[in-house]
Amino acid sequence: MDKSAPARSGATPAGGSPDSGDLTLTSLTKRFGPFTAVDCLDLRIAQGSFFALLGPSGCGKTTTLRMVAGLEQPTHGEIRIGSRDITYDKAYRRPVNTVFQSYALFPHLSVWENVAFGLKRRRSAQVDKQVAEVLELTELQTLARRKPAQLSGGQQQRVALARAIVNKPAVLLLDEPLGALDLKLRRQMQVELKRIQTEVGLTFVHVTHDQEEAMTMADTIAVMNAGRIEQLGAPADLYENPATTFAANFLGQSNLIRATVGQRQSGSATVALPSGTVRVPADRLPSGIEEVWVGVRPEKITVHGETAHGQPVEPAAGLNQITGVVTDASFMGVSTQYLVRTPWDQQLTVFEQNRSAALHRPGDRVSLSFAAEHTFALDAGQDSAAGIDLDGEAAG
Template identity: 65%
Template sequence: MAVRTGGVRGAALEIDAVTKRFGAFVAVDDLTLDVPSGAFFALLGPSGCGKTTTLRMVAGLERPSAGTVSLAGRDVTHAPAHRRPVNTVFQSYALFPHLTVLENVAFGLRRRRARDVRARALEALELVELVHLAHRRPSQLSGGQQQRVALARAVVNRPALLLLDEPLGALDLKLRRQMQLELKRIQAEVGITFVHVTHDQEEAMTMADTVAVMNHGRIEQLGAPADLYEHPRTAFVANFLGQSNLVAGTVVETLDAGTTLGVDVAGVRVRVPAARTVAAGPRVLVGVRPEKIRLLGGTEDAAGGDNVLGPGTVVDTSFAGVSTQYQVAVDGLGTFGVFAQNVGGATVHPPGSRVHLAWAAPFTFALDGHEEVAAGTVDLDDEP
């Protein structure tokens, strides 16, 4: 799939028609992609989608079966890894246990016989706020501190491109979220192009300027995190990037001078903005995100212009801190997820409650009705 995010001029990374085969298996399929200089770019997808293979081809650890890879305008398709202006931060940190923190950061500079090694290594440690631990060994550091040392060691050489391969996967949830903000801050300060490979949707959306969602070796959709979330173009993206409720429907009319479509969903008319519809024919998948839906009890009415489905039965109610998450079995349509923000005073609907689902029509989107409703919902967790 050809995706031009910045054009050739000013691109730190250009992947042109790259395919990678392992025997009969196609890991990356005719991929074309530009990453602009200075960007924080994320390759997001489940295990086996081709994102790590793409990263390894950029790093020089794998050779493409076809196509070219260019860095800073130079073709490096056949260049060995050590001759590429690229550094990689791995999930495993890969620090030298017998060296101090300062010596770990300075290691690459010393190998290249760079000048002002100590000063530059201390500057990199200051960037990750670890100067006070310069003389400790890696075994004396926490997981988050080790990750920051690995990052300092990578950026101290000022590569044209920094590759991050699931760098936060070994950290616990709270520390991972803190490190997401730290990585974003560091990237903004140093201005190096970051390409971040992850299967974690929150990680990609929190840090990256641009996200490419990969599936079966191809890019399903690329764009700013908010645009991908609000305007998914495939069922895979709608389900993999967050959660979506998708249900089959048929376009039966055009309303409001062509700006709105009327869609029949199991005998109920649902309004969908034409601008949020990617289907070419009458058969569609109508979608809405769980946090956009309100639950209406027996005495509550929908607002004018709302889409309403139901009735349904609450089958599960889970308190999740900032929200209460519901699973609602809607008669004849299946189970819908609903997230209700906990703002105080809101009605809690226990399991067994009969409710209707309501949401503002502009929040609705429609995808190609020939797609699988469950595409993108399987989480295979870690890369093999």
């Protein structure tokens, strides 16, 4: 697996210094007694990128962040920013700042004083100018004299961010920074965080258990599981081409169907399901494996009712087809979630946009169609339930 995050062209951290450069973790390991929280992690995070460590509770993502911040000592391995080895540097000596979920603002200081605090301690020049610039960047100019208790959760989050980036760290670490916000505000702040990161050009390393949050903001995501990187890549590539059942289930939802690989021809292969066959692109089949999990995302599937003669609707030429019976229909506004029982007694999930008022009802016989290029295949030796129903609420 390529553990190098792709650099973005033109990304130069603000206040570039000899400490600037890629963040590189080499064989990074952390053990707590007999428990290995982070297991020999190798990772390069490109300078100026927005990088997300995504995973459930206990996967090692927060422990990794704390080692980079200097709040935990590695059991083994090395941490570098550019050419500088910071593995054993004290936290306050590292060119790193951290934004926590709790924000940790000084309640007795104004927004302006909170943001200026670190600059004043270091006796920085032009404090007023630097604070004014970062308050403008984070759209806090009109709130400069307010105290934290007078601010909303989203405003407090922006103050914490402003206080961190005004110090121009080589790397900004974000530990579940949006976790305390409600859903609507969290989505607004996702857009704001990405805008701010793009404007300042700092390296952001964001720890989260929220898949949507990671995919919305990050250039590159590392999906972590049991102290290791399960898969690394751009959000769209991870979603469309999961490499493991854990990645397929944790990053969104997947329908995984046990199947046997059959004849291969013209860039695709016929794969036998428990009942019927589908086609899968040849480049999405694991090499040398005959027993596979065929995967398709719920929103890639279209639901068709029966014809007037009670026969399944024939899909357009080239589409895969599975028949079944609707067992549940949940209206969700922009879409409806269907559960469909297949002839081999497996329940598949479908998300279909509500383009008309006609909905399928429980008990309806339906036909499911999906394009071959929207399928993927994984080694059936992997657990099909890996990554499902993980709470991800606690730090890990």
